[in-house]
Amino acid sequence: MAGSSPPWIGSAYLFLQSTCETIALPALYESSQKKPHVFKALKLALADCTGSTNGVDVLKVHCSHPHLIVQLKFCQRESCRRFLQSYRDGALRKALQSHLQLSLAVTTVPLEMQLKAGSEHLDDVLKDEDHCLECIYREKPDRLRDEEITELEESLKSLTVHQSINNNVAVKDCTPLSPPSLPPSSQGSSLSPQVTFVFQGQVFANRPLLPDDHQKFAKLVSKKWKQVARSLQRSCRALRDPAIDNLALEYDREGLYEQAYQMLLRFIQSEGKKATIARLISALEENGLISLAEELLGLHSTEDCS
Known part of the structure; x- marks a missing residue:
């Protein structure tokens, strides 16, 4: 019976990049003032292309310069199909460009987009819609909606917004979101409650991982990134062994830096605010990467941590 069928649920990653040198989407999203405007434009564009404000759920928005x-997360096959059709024919790009222009009060926001589901680059197979749907269906969401996204959603709902998905109507309401009700940028923010950890007899604040940590780790960890990933996987379901092996295969041509970078990116995307420096330092210690841990904590300059 249709009523007994399991729900159709799938997941995909949408990569967005502005080709305008003066507009960096990650920097705008990291700004507590601009973040709500970027999020609002994204939600309106997704509603335009799926035909409903509930057609697709945003679980996490991650800043990985320049993307x-x-x-x-898709909960209905037909919503996902409409999304794919809008993505393929450029309607999603045009809608997002239009909403960003209004929300950010700029003349133009040229965009490049990429769509991935697991290791599959869907841009290469967009003509095969059923295959794309199958790839997205196979890639189940590995996380719940991020707390920050929930707060942004609530802020957006509190506004007087046109409910019509017609682009000509929806874009008329570009009232700025109210700053007092918005969450601060998560970049560099302290954990609540503030916690500390001890490394080599010194006490350090347990802060979220920063872009600088991300880049240093990828540069210095070398071939031991898999060992670190397996240490992290005990508390991160997004890094189960198949995921680690898939990352190694997917980014084999790009080399160790990209493999390590993507692994830590998966950890940060999955864990959100719980992706802290203490957890990474613990994994590094466990695998004998003391010099790299010292480098991330600013204790000295590391020349070789491989």
Whole structure:
């Protein structure tokens, strides 16, 4: 019976990049003032292309310069199909450009987009819609909606917004979101409650991982990134062994830096605010990467941590 069938649920990652040198989407999203405007434009564009404000759920928005990476969850096959059709024919790009122009009060926002589901680059197979749907269906969401996204959603709902998905109507309401009700940028923010950890007899604040940590780790960890990933996987379901092996295969041509970078990116996307420096330092210690841990904590300059 149709009523007994399991729900159709799938996930994909939408990579967004502005080709305009003066507009960096990650920097805008990291700004507590601009973030709500970027999020509002994204939600309106997704509603335009799926035909409903509930057609697709945003689970996480991650800043990975120069990309803004949006993790999407689809709960209906037809909504996903409409999304794919809009993505393929350029309607999603045009809608998002239009909403960003209004929300950010700029003349133009040229965009490049990429769509991935697991290791599959869907841009290469967009003509095969059923295959794309199958790839998205196979890639189940590996996280719940991020707390920050929930707060942004609530802020957006509190506004007087046109409910019509017609682009000509929806874009008329570009009232700025109210700053007092918005969450601060998560970049560099302190954990609540503030916690500390001890490394080599010194006490350090347990802060979220920063872009600088991300880049240093990828540069210095070398071939031991898999060992670190397996240490992290005990508390991160997004890094189970198949995921680690898939990352190694997917980014084999790009080399160790990209493999390590993507592994830590997966950890950060999955864990959100719980992706802290203490957890990474613990994994490094466990694998004998003391010099790299010292480098991330600013204790000295590391020349070789491989």
